[in-house]
Amino acid sequence: MSSVIINGSKLSGTICPPPSKSDSHRAIICASLALGTSYIHPISFSDDIIATINCMKSLGANILEYKNGLLITGLDYNEHKIHSNYSIKLNCNESASTLRFIIPIVAALGINSTFSGSGSLQNRTLTVYSDLLPKHGVNLIKKGILSLPLNVSGKLQGKNFYVPANISSQFISGLLFALPILENDSFIYITTNIESEPYLNMTIKTLSHFGIKIERKKYGFFVKGNQTYVSCNYQIERDWSQAAFFVAAGCIGSNIHLKDMDINSNQGDKEIINIARQFGANISIKDKNIFINANQLKGISIDVSQTPDLVPIIAVIASNANGTSKIFNASRLRLKESDRLMSISKSLKSIGANITEASDSIIIKGVKHFNDSVIDSFNDHRIAMAMSIAAIKTTKLIIKNSHCISKSYPNFFNDYNMLGGNTHVVNLGK
Secondary structure: EEEEEOOOOOOEEEEEEEEHHHHHHHHHHHEEEEOEEEEEEEEOOOHHHHHHHHHHHOOOOOOEEEOOOEEOOOOOOHHHOOOOOOOEEOOOOHHHHHHHHHHHHHHHHHHHEEOOOHHHHHHHHHHHHHHHHHOOOOOEEOOOOOOOOEEEEEEOOOOOOOOOOOOOOOOHHHHHHHHHHHHOEEEEEOOOOOOHHHHHHHHHHHHHHHOOEEEEEEOEEEOOOOOOOOOEEOOOOHHHHHHHHHHHHHHOOOEEEEEEOOOOOOHHHHHHHHHHHHHEEEEEEOOEEEEOOOOOEEOOOOEEOOOOHHHHHHHHHOOOEEEEEEEEOOOHHHOOOOHHHHHHOOOOOOOOEEEEEEOOEEEOOOOOOOOOOOOOOOOHHHHHHHHHHHHHHHHHHEEOHHHHOOOOHOOHHHHHHHOOOEEEEOOOOO
């Protein structure tokens, strides 16, 4: 447990955001399923990435730290076929990506596995899998009303999968990892509108690097069976989700220069650049360098169905803009590490923002300044980091339970201070 004390000051200077957490999950899983040894780099050892590494190790992949990255030798499928009576325990900590990506993989391998987790992950929905996988030879057994612990047994059978895509794209990504190693061909029929579609594009791109072909069709995805993952050297992109916090700092503070950012990335959260420009931010791009300069901001209306993780930091920008902003199609935010519509609204209200919360939206009227306050992070990394950016416009802000940033960006406060921030983390023990 810890609290961070932030003395408000503008941030300015040059920063290189950490490697993408989303890209890292996908690359580690693909390399762990590949023949031979892959080199994955660079890696930021956040709690979520450590969870994926440990789970793939438990399944039999050999993963070693090497030169700011990982050397990964893939697991032996035949070994698992011989020892089909194995029962493996997989602790996903608080990582929903780890849990939802790996469940279909163990089912495809026919490994009897028990998944556990901590914190909010125990309440994250798995209904897509519990409705779908038993129809394809997989048994899912949980105890009580929580999603975890969950026992997975049986052998996944390919064919036609009818999957809703309006809860989380992670369920479809999980199937895309697993179905290529089945004997039969499969087709994923998408039964709803796809939300967070850029993450599916990222999955397909990463799979292609490791020799797996996914065919996009009108109603979903065709996945040929009996494919083989092939090892490779894979460079992780920089993280647009984390860069978004410093884009916002540039919008409401001084000049920020982001290095090594791929504007052509498949990461959906690169949309923060277009969103910031809609607010009126002055942004220029040269090669992989992004320059953000403070400017007069105006309120906007924005559909966030494809970029839900950006909502907390968009709300911070909107609270500093002239006029009224509406952030809508955001109901899925209530199913994240916290109920993010509630937690960001309550947090910003605590420092003087003018916010009205609805079932799937928030309406924000910009204010001239923020007040000093003591707030809680709701044990949500994106709330803690978003409110740290909001602290720029306070004299002093204390955020309790700030340790939660280790889930995705353990060096956040170090980077924040490097740009001129003034933070002091107080360890309060357990």
